[in-house]
Amino acid sequence: MSILEYVRPEIRSMQAYQVAAVEEGFIKLDAMESPYAYVDEMQEELGKQLSQAPINLYPVPNGDGLAEDLRAAFDIPPNAGMILGNGSDELIDIVTKALSKEGATLMALEPSFVMYALSAKLHRMRYVGVSLNEDFTLDLAATLAAIEAEQPALIFIAYPNNPTGGRFERADVETIIKTAKGVVVVDEAYSAFSSDTFMDLAGQYDNLIVMRTLSKIGFAGLRVGYAAGAPILMDEMAKVVPPYNMNQLSIVAAKFALQYQPFIIENTERLKAERERVRTALKAYEQIEDFPSEANFITIRVPDSNLLFDTLKQNKILVKHLHNAHPLLANCVRLTIGRPEDNQAVLAVIEQLYGRT
Numbered sequence: 022m023s024i025l026e027y028v029r030p031e032i033r034s035m036q037a038y039q040v041a042a043v044e045e046g047f048i049k050l051d052a053m054e055s056p057y058a059y060v061d062e063m064q065e066e067l068g069k070q071l072s073q074a075p076i077n078l079y080p081v082p083n084g085d086g087l088a089e090d091l092r093a094a095f096d097i098p099p100n101a102g103m104i105l106g107n108g109s110d111e112l113i114d115i116v117t118k119a120l121s122k123e124g125a126t127l128m129a130l131e132p133s134f135v136m137y138a139l140s141a142k143l144h145r146m147r148y149v150g151v152s153l154n155e156d157f158t159l160d161l162a163a164t165l166a167a168i169e170a171e172q173p174a175l176i177f178i179a180y181p182n183n184p185t186g187g188r189f190e191r192a193d194v195e196t197i198i199k200t201a202k203g204v205v206v207v208d209e210a211y212s213a214f215s216s217d218t219f220m221d222l223a224g225q226y227d228n229l230i231v232m233r234t235l236s237k238i239g240f241a242g243l244r245v246g247y248a249a250g251a252p253i254l255m256d257e258m259a260k261v262v263p264p265y266n267m268n269q270l271s272i273v274a275a276k277f278a279l280q281y282q283p284f285i286i287e288n289t290e291r292l293k294a295e296r297e298r299v300r301t302a303l304k305a306y307e308q309i310e311d312f313p314s315e316a317n318f319i320t321i322r323v324p325d326s327n328l329l330f331d332t333l334k335q336n337k338i339l340v341k342h343l344h345n346a347h348p349l350l351a352n353c354v355r356l357t358i359g360r361p362e363d364n365q366a367v368l369a370v371i372e373q374l375y376g377r378t
């Protein structure tokens with residue numbers, strides 16, 4: 022008997038999460054990373070602090086003050102409970118694990134972040150996807166009907182949504198939180214680029230968890246995420262958090278990052294301005310359909326997404342091809358917003374393909 026017979030069949034049928042190997046000289050616009058790294062003197066200062074991190078000791082739960090620094094920096098209500106995760110991917114895993122009673126259902130909107138369905142599978146929850154409208158807005162009637170019919174224990178809503186970029190109507194999400202009996206996670210990975218947040222309500226609804234990350238604001242490599250909600254619920258989540266899930270180096274680096282908030286704010290503002298500039302530029306092309314974005318990426322539909330993806334690649338630009346991810350994403354490509362010159366390189370390829378000659 023092969024050793025593989027011992028592996029869970031649903032895991033055998035999966036593929037490991039694909040992280041593209043990027044060749045030297047490529048412009049990487051596929052994963053919503055910030056293009057802005059620390060300049061020399063900040064690198065040096067961070068290096069000094071990292072050299073003093075107590076890596077011989079296990080990290081303190083809640084990150085040696087990091088949770089309180091995050092609370093202060095990002096307006097997390099004082100009456101909300103918090104947990105920290107090794108990226109918000111780990112928080113998705115933790116919340117799913119805590120709610121994965123036998124036969125329980127996890128619901129997500131589609132298309133949305135792929136980790137939700139994956140997490141359901143890994144924790145043996147029933148998965149129900151509710152389709153968005155064709156323009157990627159939320160179909161409130163269908164969503165409420167699905168909640169009524171399926172009684173999900175857990176609903177994930179990315180706000181703004183990935184990979185579509187738009188933010189759903191606040192009132193619709195609030196209706197979902199009020200209607201659902203189970204937990205609703207509002208995943209605000211892109212909150213820094215968004216005009217709205219549910220963080221102010223964290224702690225006010227027993228069934229609401231607001232989840233965020235430092236990944237999209239310049240620190241994808243640190244793997245730091247945080248979640249806030251009613252203490253009664255977050256205390257249960259805390260039981261599932263692996264001991265020592267955060268590491269001393271990330272804790273030191275994240276605390277350092279929060280001391281230099283102007284760096285974060287300045288880069289966020291630059292990327293938001295670039296997003297608007299790129300979106301305006303895209304409007305000039307009749308063949309391109311662009312969707313509203315409150316994130317650091319823009320998703321577009323073109324006549325032939327293979328052609329656009331391949332041509333960008335020939336020009337050493339890597340973006341995310343969404344064509345096969347979901348039927349509603351036919352011929353769609355997701356462009357992470359980079360530095361002005363990176364975005365200009367994308368627009369030059371678009372002009373070459375879709376410009377009037």
Ligand SMILES: *Cc1c(COP(=O)(O)O)cnc(C)c1O
Binds near residue numbers: 111234
């Ligand atoms: C990027 C992303 C995450 C994951 O963030 P990490 O903190 O890097 O794990 C979670 N949710 C959404 C919607 C994302 O786009």
